[in-house]
Amino acid sequence: MTNILIVEDEPGIAEFLEKGLRSRNFAPSIASNAQQAFNRVQHHDCDLMILDLSLPGKDGLNILEHLRSQGKSFPIIILTARDNIEDKLAGLEGGANDYMTKPFQFEELVARIRLRLRDGAAREDTEETLLSAGNMVLDLRRRIVKVEDRSIELATREYALAEVLFRAAGQVVSREELLNKVWGYNYDPGSNIVEVYIGYLRKKMGSGVIGTVRGVGYRLLV
Template identity: 60%
Template sequence: MNRILIAEDEPRIAAFIEKGLRSHGFTTSVAIDAQSTADMATGSSYDLLILDLGLPGRDGLEILEQLRGQGEIFPVIILTARDDIQDKVAGFEAGADDYLTKPFRFEELLVRVKARLRNATTSQTQEEMVLRLGDVILDLRSRKIKVAGQAIELPAREFTLAETFFRNPGQVLSREQLLDRVWGYDYDPGSNIVDVYVGYLRKKLGSNLIETVRGMGYRLRA
């Protein structure tokens, strides 16, 4: 299940895109300004970013350049009212993979999203599709995990949680971040669902692999 970040400050447009993508099986999150876009996209497990250029706080092109400068390689589709050729050139030069102007038809956006995700998947190397830490190996293609050579069965949600940790080794992830990235805020932020699932992973992957950072969240020992 691909995760898509929608950076759009207009609630009506954001809701329209989110509803459409979710109806096609995507998991979505929405960022309503430049700062939240940068925070959510940095070091994240998102597979694609739909980026409005007119975000409150900073220009979307600045955010895109920042993300590319930090090494973020997920596809970015710019979705904006700016339709001048100079704006399009600037968007691609900043690191965009596609550029769509408003007003737009959702069907066209969906086709572009699928195409960019397909291109991103085929361009990934085998090494990028396998995450390793010590004797634990996550194969993202087969969605299987091995611990010291032993195959371990993980339900989909547990695997996604494990993948999130393995994509961010050594980084403290708050419960709110994990809820967003794994559950998409389908659960009450006050729920202990994250703690429960971390407990499941510790039992299956090793009790010392994921450490609790008091008052902050959890961290995968790098």
């Protein structure tokens, strides 16, 4: 089923959307603030997001900017009471795929969801699915890495970390950039989580595939 994340802090609207989408054979879930949304995206599949702009804490536009900066490419439909042109332009230019204002017709929202899902499927057909570095290949669809004749399964965060390194193969990626792209900018910068997961990847892929540049960051060796 198609997983749709509803980021909405008004319980009545969130429940209305959840029930309506479930009746249309989607698999909806709800986040009422930015942190819940980020956690949901990090730990669960998300095929499309419905995003309110007026949220407690971080504004919906901040959520949009953060997700796109992390490379999250799933369709995002803004659904908000803010109907001024400045917000609409900011949302669309910031990476939203569509913008609807409240009050809204549910049937129109469903039609736009289906349209954006078709658009996303068409893009995936033309996007790269393999990243290569030396004798290693990262399969973006299957989320495995191949090292010579070995196929290695990666956990969610291991895969996210590997993708950042593969996309910058041969280049040094700072610890701060890895922390931001894989764990989010709210994560404690004093944590050793980057080092821990680099260790996991080295254990799975081989001790000589990721180099350490002391005081700077890490590099996938090619």
